[in-house]
Amino acid sequence: MSKKISLKDIAEAVGVSTALVSYVLNDKDEQTRVNKDTAKRIREMAKEMNYQPNQIAKSLKSGKSQAIGLLVADISNPFFGNLARAIEDEAKKHGYSVLFGSSDENLENSQRLIDTFINRQIDGFIIAPAEGTASQLEYLKNANIPFVLIDRYFKDLETSYVVVDNFNATYQATQLLLSQGHTKVAYVCYKNQLQHTEDRYSGYLQALLDQGNAEDSSLICEVEFNNATYFREQFIELLQPDRDVDAILFSTNTLSIMGLKIINELNITVPDDLAVFCFDESEAYDLFYCPISYVKQPLSMIGKEAVKILLEQLRGKASSEQKVMLDVEIVARKSCQK
Amino acid sequence: MSKKISLKDIAEAVGVSTALVSYVLNDKDEQTRVNKDTAKRIREMAKEMNYQPNQIAKSLKSGKSQAIGLLVADISNPFFGNLARAIEDEAKKHGYSVLFGSSDENLENSQRLIDTFINRQIDGFIIAPAEGTASQLEYLKNANIPFVLIDRYFKDLETSYVVVDNFNATYQATQLLLSQGHTKVAYVCYKNQLQHTEDRYSGYLQALLDQGNAEDSSLICEVEFNNATYFREQFIELLQPDRDVDAILFSTNTLSIMGLKIINELNITVPDDLAVFCFDESEAYDLFYCPISYVKQPLSMIGKEAVKILLEQLRGKASSEQKVMLDVEIVARKSCQK
DNA sequence: TCTTTTTGTTTAAACGATTAAGCTATGAAA
DNA sequence: TTTCATAGCTTAATCGTTTAAACAAAAAGA
Known part of the structure; x- marks a missing residue:
């Protein structure tokens, strides 16, 4: 139907230059002392023609x-x-x-x-x-x-x-698990160099140490991003009975979900067989047969x-x-x- | 550090006009018969100066x-x-x-x-x-x-x-529930005039009718969008024992999740007390104690x-x-x- | 009455690209 | 020698805004 209305169209319709129209529509008519009546006519015409400024042109001019x-x-x-x-x-x-x-x-x-x-x-x-x-x-x-x-x-x-505060997050979660009487708290995380990954691990570790536990690499399940097969292998390995793991802290939402699925598959009962602490939110946490504990980010x-x-x-x-x-x-x- | 490089900068550096630069960098140097050597110099300079075209300017000119x-x-x-x-x-x-x-x-x-x-x-x-x-x-x-x-x-x-094909989706889901022997299949949906809402309802209804069931408004739980309190009331009402509902078909993912939560709260066992069919995907469907049936959209x-x-x-x-x-x-x- | 100020407006350049049209050599054809 | 085609380039308008600067007319001051 109608092609886009530009400043020029309004200017022509009102019978003024585009500069005036621009001043008025940007509310600079006071500083640039545009006649009040002219300003009013411009504003009315702009509304009547349903003028919408071209953001692209603005951007080009302003660089913003x-x-x-x-x-x-x-x-x-x-x-x-x-x-x-x-x-x-x-x-x-x-x-x-x-x-x-x-x-x-x-x-x-x-x-x-x-x-x-x-x-x-x-x-x-x-x-x-x-x-x-x-x-x-x-x-x-x-x-x-x-x-x-x-x-x-x-x-x-x-x-x-x-x-x-990721350190504090995993620290608190770990401490909570330990304070409940769990002794072998495993930690599931992605393998990468990102600071928050390290902070989360540090929090977990510090909590262990503070409760008199030693660092134990057999409790760590560190997996690559985007490699579900590898995760499955490693995680099932972690859950082998001889490892005696009685609690798990997951350090991201995706790991949590993948982990819970496998826990279900293996018919491991939460929290009787295994306590679980997850990270981030998921619809699934509320719907799991046993309400899932989690670290909630704001x-x-x-x-x-x-x-x-x-x-x-x-x-x-x-x-x-x-x-x-x-x-x-x-x-x-x-x-x-x- | 460095300000953005424009066509003009390249043109000056090479010692040609911006037009040539534009032609070359848009691979129009053949048609506009730019000297091969000049073209090469322009391309090299563009790369050297790490030229990135200003999409805003392009947009203004092209309208795209x-x-x-x-x-x-x-x-x-x-x-x-x-x-x-x-x-x-x-x-x-x-x-x-x-x-x-x-x-x-x-x-x-x-x-x-x-x-x-x-x-x-x-x-x-x-x-x-x-x-x-x-x-x-x-x-x-x-x-x-x-x-x-x-x-x-x-x-x-x-x-x-x-x-x-929403009609077919709910038709199939409903038929499946009926074929399993459920007799009172309830339907949970949002109240609105959208076509897909109607299609889904029609599919549900047609499946009921085709199996010799009558339309039964007491089986329909129709709720407003974004009104959790109202949903809770209505849905709990639907689940009252005297209503004899033995299966539920949810028509969206949000309704499914909200519904499952309440089903859990009321300690209703799926599928023994109540069969459930959901819509769309959710991490929760796999993690529910009883794997949830659902309509999967591509x-x-x-x-x-x-x-x-x-x-x-x-x-x-x-x-x-x-x-x-x-x-x-x-x-x-x-x-x-x- | 003449100058200065104020008011209200227009002009024109600019943002960075595209592109039709114009220009200038050079070489070929007449 | 003049004419014309071609190659290889530049000029300048354009997209829709913004905004400094210029300008004209009216008002104020001398």
Whole structure:
């Protein structure tokens, strides 16, 4: 039907120049002392013609796109889906749109997404960085492109981030399991160099040590990302009766779900045969025959904070990198009892 | 550090006009007979300076943004998360980025998102339309903005869509429950005017009728979206012993999960006390003490098809609206047995 | 009455790309 | 020798905004 209405169309209709229209519609008519009557006519005409500014043209002129890029491992993972939703909502409040991309924890994918988004003049990034992407982040820093990390961070890289206190999370969960009388608390995690992975392991380990237990590698099940077969093997191995494991702490939601499935298959009863403590949320935790204990991350808060910090940087208010570490909630239920 | 490199920078460095650079970098140097040596120098310089074209400027000129807008009810719902992922992957293959927005099934949100995306010169939409948004889609049609519906469609609106055969889905599920010997098969659904809601109900009803059962409103639990309290009341009412319900068919994933939780609370045993058939996928279906039967939608296929159809429209290949109806997979497990 | 200030508006460049049209050598044909 | 075609390039307009600078008319001051 109707082609898009531009400033020029309004200008012609009212009989003024595009400059005036621009001033008025950007509420700069006071400063630029546009005649009140003219301003009114412009505003009315704009409404009548249902004028919608062309964001692309604005972006080109301003160098700002009013859009932020969200990089996660996988948007179909509810953990990231929930983060995305929180980020979307907060961004929308401030007039920003969100572009997203899934890296699958892969270096090249991550780089490609960053490039694509930069070409689209993204104003800034919110990134759950994949392993080994520190150099990509360095690049962003050097290019002066604002970004905020979520979920993960790099110890030796000065960046803004919003994460949870992972050490404390696993420390508390482990301690809880031990305090219930479990003696052989196993730990299931992904094998990678990411800081939060290490923090979670450290928390687990410290809790063991603090209760007088020694580090025991036979209690650790460390598996590769995206290798279900390998996980199955390793995890079943961990559950062999001779290993005497009486409790398990999973360090991510995907590991938790995969683990619980195998526990079911092997007809191991939770918590009688085996106590279980999971990470993150899942519909499944409530529906398991025995309510699952879990470490609950404040996802909305993480998303909200990340956007807030990013916007501060965009507006140049940020004096320096902001590092936020939020507390998790330990939801202890039947699955961790003795 | 370095500011962005533009065509002009390359042109100056090589000592030619921006036009030549543009021709060469868009592989039009043959047609525009650019000297091979010049072309080579331009290409080398572009690589050396790490030139990245400004997509915004391209968009302004071409009117095309190489981006598509995805409108769903809620990106944190794994159903939409999985769709989003499929769409992202397929879009990326063809050089398109994805902007997303969650409407929360709300009319104004939907409209706002559409406006925002149009202003950003989105090339086309993929939409899971909320109830009552037919007029918004009409608007898109009139404005000649390509879009493809997913998950839902409107019977009296000529649009492209990719949906599943919902009638058949609930028909099969219901028939399966009946064939197992269940006599009072209840149906839990949202109260709305959406076609897929009606199709699912029709499928359920037809299966009942075909097996010689009468329509029975006391077997229907129809609840409002986003009203957990109301759902709880209604659903518990449905489960009262005097109602004699021996099987339940849930018509969405959210209803399934909420329902299963209450079934657990009330200590109703599946399938002994009550057979259950759910819709869509959830981690919880596998982890429930009794493996849950469910209607599995081909999410990747839906996403992929939607993108393909949209791109055909964008390229002007599409002669007319394309309507795709995919088959679901009936995953029958223990929860539906007698 | 003449200058200065204020008010209200227009002009035009810019953002970074694309692309039709124009220009200038050079070599071939007449 | 003049004419024309071709190769190889540049010019300049354009997309829809923004915004500094210029301008004209009216009002105020001298």
